[in-house]
Amino acid sequence: MSIDDSNQLLKTIANLLANGLETKTEPFPETDKQFADVLTELRQLDQNDIKGKLVVGGFVNHPYGPDQYRCMECMYYLVHRKWCDLPELAVPVEPDWWCRLWRI
């Protein structure tokens, strides 16, 4: 994906979240089995179904939880590309966002 396309998609996602898109932030997949179940759900989506990825992934456009976790600390986040590198998501994201597939 080109930088321009990535930036455009980032804007689209930001708008969806700013406009109150309801996503599945809970339940947080505490175990690897639960984590794998969310990944399975994501794999069943069309690769271009951005809204579906945001909903199943449980995206929010702000830090989350008592420890205020955010994409910035997540292992899948690529800082320079502003990109989520989890193959099942593979979307541009802002560092202060969060989703329930967060891992450190």
Add this chain to the structure above:
Amino acid sequence: MANLLWLQGGACSGNTMSFLNAEEPSACDLVTDFGINVLWHPSLGLELGENLKKMLNGLVSGQIPLDIFVFEGSVVNAPGGTGEWNRFAGRPMKDWVADLAKVAAFTVAVGDCATWGGIPATAPNPSESVGLQFLKRASGGFLGPAYKSKAGLPVINIPGCPAHPDWITQIVVAVATGRGGDLTLDEFGRPKTFFTSFTQTGCTRNMHFAYKVSATEFGQRKGCLFYDLGCRGPMTHSPCNRVLWNRQSSKTRAGMPCMGCTEPEFPFFDLAPGTVFKTQTVMGVPKDMPQGVDKTGYIKLTAAAKAASPAWAEEDIFVV
């Protein structure tokens, strides 16, 4: 000339295969350059049947001095503590082990099964397997916690699944050439010269570990295997990235996670499906941190590392 006897208990012969591939020194060098007399070995020994039994009895009686007793595989006690499931030269192997360990100047356990029971001793442990002086992390094993060979050392444990060939031959040479007394062992009987540093020490992915960039698939050249793929390199004591395998590479260099096979708990998580090559987490935070690191420090370090990471850390820098 130092007499060496190598026996196998509950074993897959993996450590024998490893030993026969040693390079520095090689198995042949042990004989030609270091004066080691290999009395018998499962893959090299010439004696069979009554001749072998006669030799073993000669060792037990002290008629033939036993300088180095190497044991590979677990000590099998089943069924019901008799050891009958693993008979050798006319009696349970465990009885030979008990007798030979009493007369050996040095006793060396090679591989996880001999050191702490390994895979055979994983629950439910139907073969009632134990290591020579440990059962997993618990001291004791078959010979008991107080066991010392005639030279005054406990069992020298060279763990691994398998142990690296050169760990085996270098320790054997040290013992055979009179430097056994110089060996310092850790609390699990492992020679400190090999088992003080971590598998991660020397790993080519250390910069990705430092900048918190994760590998997401096996064989990827970019990224650290610890964050997602279950690599135990940061908490496993071994020199796998200092003494390379086949003089070429290591699991982590090739893109496969370390499974922690030199630690007493191996195999971790009882090999439950989905646990081996997946970093185990609690609410997204690894259950097992790099040794000496706490959760708060880890999260702080991650934030700082991510913020400081250079752009190249996100690229596959090995592609020309």
